[in-house]
């Protein structure tokens with residue numbers, strides 16, 4: 001079937017309107033027609049490509065993937081609309097092209113998203129555009145006087161105009177749908193406002209142990225980073241959620257959200273850091289988590305294998321990670337973050353928080369704990385990463401500020417997982433001489449198993465500490481280097497490596513130019 005330029009233009013307009021119509025109906029949730037396409041693309045992407053994207057393109061890689069997936073959907077819907085219009089027109093009955101487009105695009109969207117009701121948004125977008133182009137030709141006082149060319153122009157112009165209008169409506173509606181799904185919550189910063197959980201004393205403790213330096217977060221991160229295998233996060237209501245405990249256990253369990261909420265709970269500061277981040281990057285953050293210790297669940301399930309390995313899974317996005325059971329034992333099933341319900345982007349309704357290990361084992365939207373007979377690779381390990389072990393030690397340098405008296409203040413957060421931070425040293429001459437930095441006390445107000453690992457009951461065993469150093473700067477740019485010491489006195493290794501495959505290591509070193517501060 002030959003396709004004219006004008007039909008193709010109407011088709012593309014229908015494709016765009018359908019993607020934005022779908023966004024309008026579903027917002028940025030899995031019902032959005034692009035979501036399953038994007039997540040399938042990232043899942044199929046070869047390990048090397050995805051590693052290149054992470055280490056070289058950073059967050060841009062995922063945005064490109066989303067853009068590509070959107071274009072792909074526009075193209076497919078355009079083709080469907082052109083076909084449906086063509087077939088409909090052969091029947092030579094007004095309305096048939098529009099109806100055929102509506103039905104075909106709805107079927108496509110419903111099949112892709114498995115959300116038949118929200119799929120109406122995609123169908124409506126495409127249907128409106130094709131409908132408008134039909135109407136523009138059939139209406140008019142002297143249709144017989146119209147030329148073929150004029151008709152073509154009218155079809156295209158009305159299709160484009162309708163697509164533009166539908167897109168605006170879609171964007172506005174989609175935003176509010178997204179907000180609704182995300183509960184209006186941001187990413188759980190530490191600032192004031194009504195809190196669901198009684199954590200005011202702990203938040204106050206963290207505020208008191210924060211340094212206020214330009215460029216550096218307080219002790220509770222203001223914008224907790226997010227790393228996901230898919231751009232569009234699962235959207236799981238607590239009532240629809242369940243946790244299965246399966247595999248090599250004496251008692252398989254199925255727990256509802258209510259069950260988890262009825263268990264003993266604790267509030268615990270824990271830092272999470274992504275293995276794929278840059279050495280002085282921003283994918284390391286700290287929050288106060290509220291949840292149930294996982295130890296009692298492990299005990300109730302009674303593991304039968306001696307593999308010491310466990311797989312956590314999230315059905316919502318198909319993520320899974322395997323790591324030692326001993327690492328999970330002091331972990332928690334978190335449903336609160338900084339005193340509020342866990343935000344959708346951080347794994348609502350329940351995520352794992354595993355002390356001391358790289359971010360990837362902190363599985364979000366957790367739906368299954370499977371005890372294994374023997375070890376298996378997790379999602380990222382299948383792609384070449386070694387990101388399930390204990391974190392490496394780092395002292396970040398994010399805060400840089402010039403004081404009125406001309407002195408310079410630098411600062412950051414230091415984190416060594418459960419090995420703990422005992423000191424941070426700073427050099428302002430590229431590593432020739434070193435001074436001990438000021439260090440905040442460990443965050444407090446924590447009880448529970450994670451604190452058995454040194455530090456006593458009052459301290460968070462797995463939270464970062466903040467450092468600060470004030471000095472008289474030399475003239476012009478100079479190199480500031482930072483290095484951390486663990487609790488047992490071990491100094492972190494100087495040698496620097498990239499993040500692939502087992503996380504970045506080395507001393508952070510940044511050029512500071514006092515005249516730019």
Ligand SMILES: Nc1nc2c(c(=O)[nH]1)N[C@H]1C(S)=C(S)[C@@H](COP(=O)(O)O)O[C@H]1N2
Pocket residue numbers: 224225226227228229230272273274275314317319345346347358359360361362363364365366
């Ligand atoms: N279900 C699921 N859990 C997940 C991920 C994911 O993509 N899907 N990403 C992991 C990675 S790589 C990291 S670093 C942390 C990040 O947690 P955050 O997004 O709350 O910062 O979540 C982990 N848990």
Ligand SMILES: [Mo]
Pocket residue numbers: 227273274275276359360
């Ligand atoms: Mo990560």
